[in-house]
Each structure stands twice: as structure tokens, then as C-alpha cells.
Amino acid sequence: MPVKTESFYLNVGPQHPSTHGVFRLRLTLDGEVVVDVEPIVGYLHRGIEKLAETRTYTQIIPLTDRLDYLASMTDNVAYCLAVEKLAGIKVPERAEYIRIIISELMRISSHMMAVGFYLNDCGAFFTPVLYMWREREKILDLFDMLCGQRLLYNYMRVGGVSQDLPDDFLPALKKFVDEMPKYIGEYNQLIKDNEIFLARSKGVGILPKETAVNIGASGPVLRASGVKWDLRKMDPYSIYDRFDFDVPIGEVGDCYDRYWVRVLEMMQSLRIIEQAMKQMPQEGPVIADVPQFFRPPKGETYGYIEAPKGNLGFYIVSDGSIAPYRLHIFPPTLINITALKDMMVGWKVADMIIIFGSMDVVLGEIDR
């Protein structure tokens, strides 16, 4: 006998243990199957773009820290790259190598958090997070040695970095890089062939190749769907063309591929750090000669990097004064979220949490 059913709205509200920040989802459910998804964002909108119109170019750097707070120095690098492109400033060699080492360390730290919290959603409540937190504390100790802060650094400047490396930074970094592959092997042994994990993530939430390109996805989400697009190889910025590394690509585009691409990228980052430590010049200036209130020429520019979450871009319009006329930030995670409806419809509520966790969002970036 046919049963009459009615769909209903479920609110996965802004304060929820597994929403990775203040993110709200309005689901339309038919029983337990998801029929429609509407993400609602804006609970952390702080108006950074409007505030940037009244601050000088150097005063905007602490504001860009608060965008993706898990990999905050890469946001600084993207902003400084855009301003240097606009004004035609050349960065000294030693500063370039320091920026590369720091960007790759931030990539390792951010991917560890992404994998850890994804496994948190899968059901392994906090054990992988705390294992990876142990290594993250070592990275944060390195940054504490460098600039005195653990989370939001304000270390980059337009034209280089603000201070040189202390004497015991490089030996500590070498010790970290030598013992890290053993720890990544430990995580793989715990996680990779676990039956519950494979049953929950293999074949779930598939993002096909054409959809991924059409929605403008970038970062590990795009590479897990099989598209070979990494800005460090296709459009090298800074001095990335001097290093030798591979770009891992997935096959199917499900949640397991997104997790495995992140683990492989961590190993490639270790390779880049080793090569950078060998090639770095021993001494030299670390910042170009830039005045305190500097006025770039009139014009506009678009600077972009390969951040851990995707392609982070800055669009700056300058009218010749000490503050920009317009600053716009392109967050990779907001554009990746366009695919949520394609990936979630037809699955159950429990899978919905896993699919969202594998996208690795940070709300500070989406809402700005």
C-alpha cells in the first residue's frame, strides 16, 4: 500500500560540534535521504574589505592573517605578492627562500588539521587529532622561535620578511624534517586500511571532472577529481620553478581521494623544504628598501598563490595614495562549496557530515 510522505526542513545550526566553525546548513529531508541543501554563511562577516580601504598597505597585513587562521602566513604571502606586482618591487633571495620554507610548513600543518578533523567526523573522536596535534606543536614551536607568536604571526612585509632567522632555527628545522616521515607512516598505519573508514568514505560524495572545472574548484578538491592543475607547476610564482616535486592526483573524486591527496602532498612538502634548506644563501638582506608609507602607482593587479585550501587571490585597485581604493579577496573554500548540492543529494544524513568534512572549510575565509 503506498504511504504518503512529506519532506521537512532540518537546520544544522551555526553552533554544532561538527560544522568546523559557524556554518549553517538548511536541509530538505525526505525521511533520511537528503533532497536539497542550502548553505547559509555570514555568521563571521567582519567587513575586512571595507576596513582595508582606511588602512595603509602595511596595516592591512594583520587583517589578512585572520582570514585562514590555520595557515595564516600563506595569506600574508599572497597579499604581499599582489602589492609587489603592482609596485614592481623585487624581493631579495634569502627572503624568497624563507617564504618558501614557511609556506610549506604551513601546508603540512593545515593538511594535518584537515585530515584530523575529517576523521573526527568519521567517528574516531579526537584520537587522530591529538596524534597530529603532537607534530603541530613542534611546528608551532618553530614559529615561536621565529617571530614570537603561535597562531597569528604578522611576519611578512611588502618586500620581504620582517626579521632574519635566529641561529637555532635551521638545526631545529632539520631535526623536524628528518623525523617527520616516520610519523606520517604512523598515521597511515593507523588510518589508511581501517575497514570502518574505508566503508564510510570510499565511493561517497563523488565530484566528476567536468563539474569540478565548471564550478571553479581549486586545491586538493580539484586534484582529487583527476584534474592536473597546481599553480606551483602551471604558473610558478616566487621561485617555485627551482624545486623538484610531484603533484599527486586522485582518480575518482570521492572523499577517500581527497584525504589521500592531502597525505601525499604533505610528503612532497617535506621534499621541498629539504631542497630549500640546501639552496638557501647563507646571508643577505631579508627586506627590500620600501618606505613606511609607500604609494604604489595607479593601476590594478591580481595576485594569487596555491594556498593549502586552493587558489587564494587578491585583487587590488590603487589610486596612488597610501591606502588601496579597493581590495577584494577570493576565498577558495567559498567557490568549492558551490558543489555541495551535487555531492550531497541522494545520500543520507550521516554521509552528509562526512562529505562536508572532506571539503575542509575554514569560516574565516568564506565570510571574511
Added chain:
Amino acid sequence: MEIVRPDLYTPEEADIAEGKLINSFIENCTSPIPDPDRWLDEEIHRNILLTSLDMAVAWARQRSIFPLIFGTACCAFEMIGASGPRFDLPRFGMDIIRFSPRQADVMLITGTITWKMATAAKMIYDQMPEPKWVIAVGACAISGGTFRESYSVVPGINRILPVDVYVPGCPPRPEAMIYGITRLHAKIVKGTIDNPGLSLNKEGKETR
């Protein structure tokens, strides 16, 4: 506490009602709520018959608080770091982090609060049972922080809720957060059985 029965049927009407509520918050919350700090001035008069029982209950309450982390932004990650194995927060009894407000004692507000989120913060605060305390962690929760001049940021969570302990920093180190929690312990241990929450402000009025 009154029960609100919304009479809504479609998502569009729900959004419009949410917008009206946020606008009413902006108009009404124009000055900060005074802090409940009367306990610093007066001596607590304990009932002579129940003194040891009072002290035992207050000691037990101080050493087993259940926190609720209302984490919006960057400070939440330093809070998670404080509960990690290195800066061990569970040694104070705050082991289990509750995600439901009905089971929590302390609300830790970490991160920037915007006007859109303020309604959710007030709703969660109202659901917590007495006695309850609030700790504001980070510069953004205390006074708006770097973003104070923005059009959509609440200039300090004490416009909306009464706050007991303020922990400054951007973000504060985990050691600073643990110090803030020990200051809250010093307040809780002064409570009595009939007044455990200590929620009077300097003029003697209830803040909750």
C-alpha cells in the same frame, strides 16, 4: 524565561523574521551590561550551621566544571590546544567538553561575535541552567578587537551577556587561558549553597 512559539511556514519567512530580530538587537543593546563583580568587595557571610557543607560543595563545584566552547574564530584553536596533552586543561576537571548548553556550566566565548551570530549566542546562554558563568576569551570578544569599527561586529560580548572573567590576547596563549580559568575557580569557591552563582553587580542588582 518565556517560550517563543514562532509562526513560520517557509524558509523565506524565517529569514525575514531572523533579520527583524537582529535589527531589534542592534537598537536595544547600546550599552554594556555591568559585570557581576560584587563578590570582590564584600565578605561572604556563611550560615553558621552549614559552613563546612558550604565549603565542601563549593570546592567540589569548582573542581568539576563542564565547559561549552562557543568557538567562532581563531581563538577556538588555542582553546583546543589548551585541552591538548601539552597545556593540560583536564587536570582541572574540565575534561569533557559539552556541546549541548543544557549540560554545561561555563560558556567560553572565543572569537569575533557579529550581530548575525549574537542572536544565537543569546539563545544558547538562555538555555544553560543556573548556576552559570561566562568567560570572554580574546580581544574580539572583549571589545571588538581589530574589527571594532566594522559595520557588522558587536563591540564586546558584554553588550549582550554578563561576563565574569576577561582573558585578553590576540590570540591568548594557552597558559593565559588556564590562568583565566583559575581566576574563575577563585570566584566559584566563594559561593554558598543558596547563592552559588554570585551574580550581583556593584549596585546590588541581578545581572542575569
Added chain:
Amino acid sequence: MTTALNGEELAKKIAEAVPGSVVSSDKSSIIIDGKSLLQVAEHFKNKLGFDYLTAVTGVDYIDYFEVVYRVVSMQHNQSIFLKARCYTREDPALPSVTPVWRAAYYQEREIYDLLGIKFEGHPYLKRLLLWEGFNGYPLRRDYL
């Protein structure tokens, strides 16, 4: 290396393919007339192979609003900027490119929210970052 194509040469080809669409061009961008934006977008995606839209943003120059698009071709590794302008201050409107590139879905909603430019043909144009009932558009130059 992603080569940024020269705007002036590409503008000549576009003017032949979709007549009456190009207003002007300079070294790195092509300015397109608002009414023929959708046709030019389809030409770029289907005929020239620019299938990856990376950026949509809007700027308020006080005489006019300008919306900037950056499209990339993954096959040939090239990129170009397209711009569209609208000259009215009350109710500015432009056609939406969401039917061609779905990457513009959230970015156009954000431009509507913060600058007030309406996009015709967008499937769900609603405020994204601010709440319903917010008065005004914050990123305009005359918002205080």
C-alpha cells in the same frame, strides 16, 4: 606559465565573432557591453576553450560600477580579464553568467549583497553575508 593574452588582439577577434559587443580594450583586459555579455561568455567557453572562471569581482568607481571576470583556459594555459560596466546609480543591473560558468553562483550573490548590482538570470539572488533587512550596501563609496 599561464600567459596573459594581449587584450587588444583578442578584442578584434571577439568583435568579428559577436558584433557590437566590444566597447574598448587595453593591454590586459577587454571591456564588453552589458547587453551582449552572455553571448560573449558562450563564445569564450564553447569556441575558444576558456572553461575555468577563477574570479568575479565588482568595483565602485563613482561614475560607474565595474564587474571584472577572469577566465582561464586549462588546455592552452592562457588567461584574460573581461569587464562590464553599468552607469546608473539606482538599480544597476547586468546579465548573469551562471548558465555558462557555475563558478559565478556565490560570487555574484556576494556582489549583489555588498554593492547592490542585480544579476538577471541568476537562479537564487539573495543576500549572502548580511542579513535580510540590512539597510544599504556597505561597499559603496557613499556608505558611512
